[in-house]
Amino acid sequence: GNSVTQMEGPVTLSEEAFLTINCTYTATGYPSLFWYVQYPGEGLQLLLKATKADDKGSNKGFEATYRKETTSFHLEKGSVQVSDSAVYFCALSVGGNKLVFGAGTILRVKS
Amino acid sequence: KAGVTQTPRYLIKTRGQQVTLSCSPISGHRSVSWYQQTPGQGLQFLFEYFSETQRNKGNFPGRFSGRQFSNSRSEMNVSTLELGDSALYLCASSPPQGPYNEQFFGPGTRLTVL
Numbered sequence: 081g082n083s084v085t086q087m088e089g090p091v092t093l094s095e096e097a098f099l100t101i102n103c104t105y106t107a108t109g110y111p112s113l114f115w116y117v118q119y120p121g122e123g124l125q126l127l128l129k130a131t132k133a134d135d136k137g138s139n140k141g142f143e144a145t146y147r148k149e150t151t152s153f154h155l156e157k158g159s160v161q162v163s164d165s166a167v168y169f170c171a172l173s174v175g176g177n178k179l180v181f182g183a184g185t186i187l188r189v190k191s
Numbered sequence: 192k193a194g195v196t197q198t199p200r201y202l203i204k205t206r207g208q209q210v211t212l213s214c215s216p217i218s219g220h221r222s223v224s225w226y227q228q229t230p231g232q233g234l235q236f237l238f239e240y241f242s243e244t245q246r247n248k249g250n251f252p253g254r255f256s257g258r259q260f261s262n263s264r265s266e267m268n269v270s271t272l273e274l275g276d277s278a279l280y281l282c283a284s285s286p287p288q289g290p291y292n293e294q295f296f297g298p299g300t301r302l303t304v305l
Contacts (some may be wrong), residue, residue: 086277094303116296122298123281123296123297124281124283126293126294126295127295129293169234171234176246177222177239177241177247177285177294178224178232178236178247178249179222179224179226179236179283179294180236181233181234181272182233
């Protein structure tokens with residue numbers, strides 16, 4: 081079946097530190113990959129996406145590269161801010177509008 | 192353009208009751224999907240509706256049902272509520288020709304079952 085595994089959190093960083101959140105997936109077929117972010121008390125917002133191998137999604141300083149050979153889609157940011165504190169979800173879709181999510185990783189950034 | 196709206200935002204029910212949640216998609220979006228978010232199970236897909244037809248379904252019991260109206264607004268219903276149904280229920284809509292199945296989420300309805 082289809083599944084997503086994310087690194088467990090919480091991840092606690094100081095402002096301006098480098099961020100990596102690991103995500104690997106298992107899929108039957110050729111998935112599209114996504115990172116969503118959820119701020120406290122809110123719904124999910126799409127952060128970035130990639131639809132084929134070696135695609136790099138990027139937005140607001142965050143990046144992730146679709147690695148088919150390692151079935152991974154790790155999220156990175158060079159310098160985090162306090163405002164980046166949120167829960168980050170890796171997700172995949174194999175056709176249609178059904179998203180399969182990872183468990184989510186809590187990110188806390190200290191000033 | 193207005194985002195996805197969900198009503199009510201908060202709901203408290205008791206075991207055995209039933210509940211109906213509402214979702215209004217972004218104007219022009221015809222696909223509406225529902226997800227359940229709990230601390231234990233995370234985010235799980237419930238079902239998707241497109242043009243008033245259920246197009247996809249997750250692994251939830253028959254107590255969970257939904258429907259979509261001609262204006263694309265959707266409702267989901269949970270009958271015979273159980274304590275484990277306490278969750279944040281998220282609705283998401285997708286544009287009719289979105290190439291990457293991008294989904295836009297509403298703020299959710301927080302359901303508490305006592």
